[in-house]
Amino acid sequence: MKLSMGAVQFFWPRDKVFEFYRQLADQPVDVVYLGEMVCSKRRELKTQEWIDLGRELAASGKQVVLTSLALIEAESELKTLRRLCDNGELWVEANDLGAVQMLSERKLPFVSGSPINVYNARSLQALYRRGMRRWVMPVELSGETLANILSDAQALGFADQIETEVFSYGHLPLAYSARCFSARARNLPKDNCQWVCLEHPQGMLLSSQEDQAVFTINGIQTLSGQVYNLLPEVAQMKSMGVDLVRLSPRPEAMDAVIRQYREQLDGGGASIPVIPADAVNGYWYKDAGLVNTHAGR
DSSP, X not given: OEEXXXXXXXXXXXXXXXXXXXXXXXXXXXXXXXXXXXXXXXXXXOHHHHHHHHHHHHHTTOEEEEEOOSSOOSHHHHHHHHHHHTSSSSEEEEOSHHHHHHHHHTTOOEEEOTTSOOOSHHHHHHHHHTTEEXXXXXXXXXXXXXXXXXXXHHHHTOGGGSEEEEEEEEEEEEEEOSSOHHHHHTTOOGGGOTTGGGGOTTOEEEEOTTOOEEEEEETTEEEEEEEEEOGGGHHHHHHHTOOEEEEOOOSSOHHHHHHHHHHHHTTOOOSOOOSOTTOBOGGGGTSXXXXXXXXXX
């Protein structure tokens, strides 16, 4: 199995982005996704700079995939998507069907991101016929559902032609909206948001009246309030035929998280735990997303 690092979902300052990827170049991560997937107003790095950074990481031995926006609303965003698709070297992760269409027209291999609703093998086959060569399971699906999809894909005769990737660590990307919740929290209009997301490098926590972390607000994106963690399920995923385990960047301690996952993938796992004890995994077990099935074990 390979270890991948998803694109940064949060809005980080330019220097922090470069520092993160400089360090990542020396980490035991096989695949790196990079680019802006949440909001086109986040322009600390320009499109060409993302492409150039991708080429640098590829030169260090990583497979690099450029990620696309999950919600495209303007011609300017389509123009950026065209530049990503026409980079001439790196794969692209399609996070909406517009990107799928554009990549398919160019007959380019691509990754189907978790925002694409793939709930059965027939949907997966339709994407495969359009050039998809790797898919990221939608985060709300269970391990049992994934096993059924892969079994059906095997019966349809194309399972060996694609790779399966599972979001395994980080704040789960749950939904996207035309509204900007971060701006609204400051009584600002979306068109004049003043880039308030920069003030929240890990999003804005939204808790219930009982002080339970429910959601994380990140611009137009809604994430899980708690960290999702499938480290104990790595062996199960491997036996199911999962090819890649994805980590999602957080501001701190990612080097230690990478090390723990790498050790687990390699059959070890002796490091001191750094993953939050209240991390959740309910979706994997067809339960509420807030559930931690390992609690009390």
